[in-house]
Amino acid sequence: MPSAVILEQTPDDIKLHNAKLVKVPKPTPNPDEALVKIKAVALNHRDIWILDGNYPKLVFNSVLGSDAIGTIAQLPDNHTLPSKNLKTGDRVLIMPSNGWISNPLGPEDETRYAIRGGSTSPGVYAHYTVNDQADLFKVPEYLTDIEAAALPLSGLTAFRALFTKGQVTKGQNVLVTGIGGGVALFALQYAAAVGANVYVTSSDEAKIERAKQYGAKGGVNYRHAKWDEELLQLTGGQKFHVVIDSANGANTGAILSSVLIFGGKFVSFGQTAGSFELGRLYFVRQISILGTTMGSRAEFEQMLDFVTKHNIRPVVGDVFHGLEKIPDAIQHLRDAKHFGKVVITVDGHEE
Ligand SMILES: NC(=O)c1ccc[n+]([C@@H]2O[C@H](COP(=O)([O-])OP(=O)(O)OC[C@H]3O[C@@H](n4cnc5c(N)ncnc54)[C@H](OP(=O)(O)O)[C@@H]3O)[C@@H](O)[C@H]2O)c1
Structure with a gap:
């Protein structure tokens, strides 16, 4: 049996x-x-x-x-x-x-x-x-x-988060948090495939180095107290149009208040690090907080076409x-x- x-x-x-x-x-x-x-x-x-x-x-x-x-x-x-x-x-x-x-x-x-x-x-x-x-x-x-x-699940989640929600396009700065994660790596590969400038965070410097093989320009350790300052040093002070996040938790405050550009998008699909306090800076800074989960059957089909077109493994x-x-x-x-x-x-x- x-x-x-x-x-x-x-x-x-x-x-x-x-x-x-x-x-x-x-x-x-x-x-x-x-x-x-x-x-x-x-x-x-x-x-x-x-x-x-x-x-x-x-x-x-x-x-x-x-x-x-x-x-x-x-x-x-x-x-x-x-x-x-x-x-x-x-x-x-x-x-x-x-x-x-x-x-x-x-x-x-x-x-x-x-x-x-x-x-x-x-x-x-x-x-x-x-x-x-x-x-x-x-x-x-x-x-x-x-x-x-x-x-299937990770590839679809990353596709909807990046494109349906984040509307990521060529030349935009995109941050993907927790790059060791299954969804995060798809988000990195997809964003790099359309010509975005992708940066990552991780708890592990070796994972940041490996992420560069998949198109990341650089990254910082999210456990460092001043990770957001280190990140903006890496980009020469340029902020991010879109952050793709699976963690939420204590680091979200810095993302909403200093990492994103005015009017940037915080696309969130997980709470691996727990919840966060919303505060007030997100509205002062015109930030859109976009929740997302997986995707539709139509998006699944689009995702398969996208992956095939860009030869993503x-x-x-x-x-x-x-x-x-x-x-x-x-x-x-x-x-x-x-x-x-x-x-x-x-x-x-x-x-
Ligand atoms: N809403 C949905 O449709 C949907 C779909 C898929 C996943 N999710 C959720 O998204 C999360 C990730 O899923 P997954 O399957 O990709 O998980 P996974 O492969 O188990 O990866 C989890 C990753 O989270 C990262 N992480 C842990 N604490 C972090 C923090 N404080 N800040 C930033 N990153 C942190 C770690 O990255 P490093 O190893 O680089 O430190 C870890 O590798 C889970 O919470 C999951 O439930 C939601």
């Missing part, structure tokens, strides 16, 4: 939930679905929030995981896939959420929107999944399976092998030693 990694609830006195490998029956697709044989999956920080019980609307015993690449293993007899030009055996990426089609403002129906994994939308840490045919997309041919697995930091290694891989992500995405190859498919 095939296996899957489910979200197991633990008693109240134990803080962390479990990512538990269990045997599950092979699923059967409905006429508008396809059976996908999973070849590789990738972690997201979201997995940590879920296992910490720090995520809304958890569905216990549901399969975990948002990012996967696989091949189409089975189509129902009266399937509708040919309209998408996909066939059995094709390599596909799975849309990492359900229920957001194309509205640029946000999901069309909030009550039906769900991010894949640990939720009402089945996850992908499994040997097999069934997915709506509309949620399957051909993998850009130049990407390996491991690279492709790294792309996801940065994969570490690769583990086998679904049973997912707890180890999650611990590795917790330790934040990674640079780029953490990917797990999936093998040993049983019927």
Whole structure:
């Protein structure tokens, strides 16, 4: 029997939930679905929030995981896939959420929107999944399976943050915070691809050096008390049109009051470092604070076209092998030693 990694609830006195490998029956697709044989999956920080019980609307015993690449293993007899030009055996990426089609403002129906994994939308840490045919997309041919697995959730989040929200264009100064993160590295690569001047922050000087290989002009350590002054020294005093941020927390005050230009954009999609006090300088300085999460199916398609056009290869930091290694891989992500995405190859498919 095939296996899957489910979200197991633990008693109240134990803080962390479990990512538990269990045997599950092979699923059967409905006429508008396809059976996908999973070849590789990738972690997201979201997995940590879920296992910490720090995520809304958890569905216990549901399969975990948002990012996967696989091949189409089975189509129902009266399937509708040919309209998408996909066939059995094709390599596909799975849309990492359900229920957001194309509205640029946000999901069309909030009550039906769900991010894949640990939720009402089945996850992908499994040997097999069934997915709506509309949620399957051909993998850009130049990407390996491991690279492709790294792309969906982070690649989409960075794309919407930079372009739909930040409206980043050539020649603008862009700061990406916490460059070791999976989303942050896509934001760096995308912004560099359109000709922006990209700077980064990190807790680790070695990561800043590595970021330069992907187009960063420089960076500073966000743990330094005067990181904002160091940053503006690097740019010769030039401030930033857009900041792409996944951290929030104590450093946000400096971003809003001194790092951004007048009328700059603070694009925020995470709170890895906690919340922040808004203060008053953001409105005095005409700053737009733009919240964003992942993106629509239409943006996912645009993101795939963009990545292909610019020949962007996801940065994969570490690769583990086998679904049973997912707890180890999650611990590795917790330790934040990674640079780029953490990917797990999936093998040993049983019927
Ligand atoms: N809203 C959405 O749709 C969405 C989508 C994806 C992710 N997120 C959120 O965005 C965050 C990042 O996700 P991810 O999957 O890219 O995470 P990840 O790969 O685990 O990376 C987290 C990174 O955060 C950075 N960081 C930690 N503390 C920081 C601070 N005080 N200032 C700046 N950076 C800091 C670290 O960068 P260094 O290693 O360089 O120090 C770390 O590598 C998470 O909070 C996640 O939940 C939200």
